[in-house]
Amino acid sequence: MLGAGGLLALAPFEAPAFAMTGDMAGLPWANNAMRWAQVAFTEDDPPSYDPNFWFDLFKKTHVEAVCLSAGGCICFYPSKVPLHYRAKYLGDRDMFGEMVKGARALKMSVIARVDPHAMSEEAFAAHPEWAACTEDGKPRRHWAAADMYVTCQNGGFMFDFMPAVLKEIADTYKPEGFFGNRWAGSGMCYCQTCRTKFRAATSMELPTTNDPQNPQRKAYIQWNADMRWKQFKLWDDTVKASNKDCFFSPNGGMNDPNAVTIPIVAVDRQGRSGATPVWAMGKYAKQVRAYMQNLPVCGLFNVGLEDENRWKDSVQRGPELEAWAHSGIAQGFRPWYCKFNARIFDPRWVAPVTKIFQWHYANDKYMRNTANLARVAMVNSTQSGIFTAGGTAFTAGDGVRAAQRVTDAQNGYYQALVEARIPFEMADDRQLEPQHISRYRVLVLPDIAALSDKQCQQIRDYVMAGGRIVATGETSLYDELGKRRANFGLADLFGCDYVKTDSGVKNSYLTPRHPHMLTKGLEDAPRIIAATQQITVKPHDTAKQPLTLVPSYPDLPMERVYTMTLETDTPMAFCRQVGKGRVVYFPMDLDRTFWEVLAADHMLLLKNAVEWAAEEPSPMTVVGPGLVEIAYWRQKNSLAAHVVNMNNPMMMKGPYREMIPAGPYTVSLALPPGAKIGAVKLLESGAVPKTSRDGNRLVVEVPRIRLHEVVAVELA
Numbered sequence: 127m128l129g130a131g132g133l134l135a136l137a138p139f140e141a142p143a144f145a146m147t148g149d150m151a152g153l154p155w156a157n158n159a160m161r162w163a164q165v166a167f168t169e170d171d172p173p174s175y176d177p178n179f180w181f182d183l184f185k186k187t188h189v190e191a192v193c194l195s196a197g198g199c200i201c202f203y204p205s206k207v208p209l210h211y212r213a214k215y216l217g218d219r220d221m222f223g224e225m226v227k228g229a230r231a232l233k234m235s236v237i238a239r240v241d242p243h244a245m246s247e248e249a250f251a252a253h254p255e256w257a258a259c260t261e262d263g264k265p266r267r268h269w270a271a272a273d274m275y276v277t278c279q280n281g282g283f284m285f286d287f288m289p290a291v292l293k294e295i296a297d298t299y300k301p302e303g304f305f306g307n308r309w310a311g312s313g314m315c316y317c318q319t320c321r322t323k324f325r326a327a328t329s330m331e332l333p334t335t336n337d338p339q340n341p342q343r344k345a346y347i348q349w350n351a352d353m354r355w356k357q358f359k360l361w362d363d364t365v366k367a368s369n370k371d372c373f374f375s376p377n378g379g380m381n382d383p384n385a386v387t388i389p390i391v392a393v394d395r396q397g398r399s400g401a402t403p404v405w406a407m408g409k410y411a412k413q414v415r416a417y418m419q420n421l422p423v424c425g426l427f428n429v430g431l432e433d434e435n436r437w438k439d440s441v442q443r444g445p446e447l448e449a450w451a452h453s454g455i456a457q458g459f460r461p462w463y464c465k466f467n468a469r470i471f472d473p474r475w476v477a478p479v480t481k482i483f484q485w486h487y488a489n490d491k492y493m494r495n496t497a498n499l500a501r502v503a504m505v506n507s508t509q510s511g512i513f514t515a516g517g518t519a520f521t522a523g524d525g526v527r528a529a530q531r532v533t534d535a536q537n538g539y540y541q542a543l544v545e546a547r548i549p550f551e552m553a554d555d556r557q558l559e560p561q562h563i564s565r566y567r568v569l570v571l572p573d574i575a576a577l578s579d580k581q582c583q584q585i586r587d588y589v590m591a592g593g594r595i596v597a598t599g600e601t602s603l604y605d606e607l608g609k610r611r612a613n614f615g616l617a618d619l620f621g622c623d624y625v626k627t628d629s630g631v632k633n634s635y636l637t638p639r640h641p642h643m644l645t646k647g648l649e650d651a652p653r654i655i656a657a658t659q660q661i662t663v664k665p666h667d668t669a670k671q672p673l674t675l676v677p678s679y680p681d682l683p684m685e686r687v688y689t690m691t692l693e694t695d696t697p698m699a700f701c702r703q704v705g706k707g708r709v710v711y712f713p714m715d716l717d718r719t720f721w722e723v724l725a726a727d728h729m730l731l732l733k734n735a736v737e738w739a740a741e742e743p744s745p746m747t748v749v750g751p752g753l754v755e756i757a758y759w760r761q762k763n764s765l766a767a768h769v770v771n772m773n774n775p776m777m778m779k780g781p782y783r784e785m786i787p788a789g790p791y792t793v794s795l796a797l798p799p800g801a802k803i804g805a806v807k808l809l810e811s812g813a814v815p816k817t818s819r820d821g822n823r824l825v826v827e828v829p830r831i832r833l834h835e836v837v838a839v840e841l842a
């Protein structure tokens with residue numbers, strides 16, 4: 127039976143914390159826009175772009191809202207705000223106004239895009255104090271546009287000039303909202319304004335180190351966050367003063383989950399670069415939705431190739447565009463396409479984007495999710511990330527915890543859950559109250575090093591009431607500001623005390639013990655490889671555990687590659703009943719090592735740990751070949767089970783060259799108690815599938831998946 131026990135007595139279909147309002151009735155307009163477009167103008171667009179191309183495309187792609195460049199560093203309308211630099215070839219045109227008018231004629235909503243990260247030479251001449259400064263106090267020239275200056279995020283440009291710009295746009299064009307690109311500054315600024323304001327707030331000088339454990343840096347991180355809130359509030363209040371339903375939505379959202387005031391967030395993940403798995407777009411959706419709760423999140427993707435070489439004027443081919451957009455859509459993103467430059471030099475993106483959006487429109491009602499039915503959530507550690515600000519150092523025990531380490535552990539467990547076909551969400555570490563997490567049966571904590579005493583207590587309460595956790599590595603060894611504790615904050619749950627951490631451990635192994643669900647599938651393996659960061663712990667009891675250590679031994683010369691210690695009793699997994707719940711703790715960075723090595727044995731351990739902890743059938747299972755990512759959603763009168771075919775050699779590093787269909791798949795879905803099932807159809811193939819009942823589950827045969835199949839089930 128789903129969801130037995132304590133706080134978790136609610137079956138997932140009844141989870142009240144996620145009982146969204148379906149069609150979002152009563153919320154601002156933006157919540158009803160399912161498909162979005164963005165055109166970011168260039169200075170030379172006004173005389174030569176074709177507005178009708180865009181209006182035709184908006185119609186064809188059924189977009190309901192559009193984001194258009196208005197002003198900030200460069201404006202595309204005849205602004206009267208002094209020093210608001212007009213686009214070089216704007217002349218006396220009003221390009222922004224023309225596009226707004228055309229979009230209005232299509233009954234679309236409009237978001238005005240502003241970008242305040244730079245200013246003109248003229249503005250600098252009048253207000254040199256608006257410029258950002260380097261450590262030696264010199265104003266910063268723009269790194270790419272030689273005639274411009276980088277603006278200071280704490281000075282007059284952001285706090286006087288931009289509010290005047292926002293007010294002018296809001297009063298003149300009445301957009302429904304604003305989107306701010308590069309609104310939060312371009313790194314540390316050492317101008318007089320920043321020095322003075324920081325000193326006044328903290329009695330300290332600005333830090334000159336990136337070490338987040340340096341007291342000045344730590345104070346700066348907090349002060350900078352306060353200043354961004356002040357800026358956000360000022361801008362949001364400014365546009366609301368013109369129109370009470372208007373809002374300012376900063377790129378990526380404002381990360382206070384307990385005071386979300388923006389009705390919609392666009393998550394700017396323009397495309398893949400380097401070794402980025404195709405599931406990353408869905409991961410961004412989960413991360414942001416975790417704190418946006420029942421408010422919509424949009425997945426902003428660029429039609430071009432996006433990497434550090436900045437080919438901003440390029441075009442991606444169809445398969446990659448489809449794969450990236452659909453992996454986000456499956457995990458709940460509303461699609462948002464973005465084109466830099468309003469002129470169409472290379473039109474190859476138009477057909478694939480049109481196809482994605484027409485499919486989304488045709489299946490609109492199945493995209494209006496009211497609840498995600500996952501029973502597993504990965505905790506997203508925002509604070510372990512915060513104290514990696516500046517790109518370096520989260521100081522940890524024996525050395526430096528690079529920011530990358532936090533992400534790698536998370537990505538490792540993410541990949542394992544995708545491979546395991548366990549539907550899962552993410553939970554925000556700032557929202558661990560029962561109303562946010564009690565709908566989950568299992569929380570996964572991938573090396574969540576930084577946890578406050580309060581957060582540890584919330585996790586403890588969750589387990590005592592019947593929740594289950596799977597934790598790895600140095601989880602809870604640090605407080606919320608990265609200060610190391612003498613022992614794990616969760617030592618009582620883990621069943622062991624911290625002794626020390628060894629990193630870079632080579633040639634060490636694990637012995638799987640049987641029978642235990644944790645080691646299921648490893649019966650034929652006398653030993654498997656261990657992780658490379660190992661935590662020495664002192665167990666609280668002598669209970670036998672299903673995984674033990676074979677300590678590291680020489681890896682050279684080859685004649686020395688042997689050990690006399692073939693087995694030990696040193697536990698490398700603690701599987702425990704605690705309170706009404708269960709706990710699995712791995713005293714090693716199994717998830718991060720998995721991300722590095724992708725060993726199949728580790729995948730089994732990471733999967734089995736979650737399944738042993740869950741102790742209930744998964745709401746959705748899929749049987750069939752290869753790698754698929756899944757998600758299970760409810761809408762007002764239907765269920766939608768998504769299966770994204772990731773069987774592609776370009777899955778881990780794009781771009782996709784072609785779609786490689788795979789199948790057959792059998793999808794088994796738990797149904798809401800007492801639900802009567804109406805029509806079942808497949809949204810990619812258009813076919814009516816073979817179905818059967820297995821108790822309270824619906825079993826659906828899916829012969830073949832091209833990229834993204836959705837089993838849509840009407841609730842009668």
Ligand SMILES: [Zn+2]
Pocket residue numbers: 257258259278279280281315316317318319320321
């Ligand atoms: Zn400054």
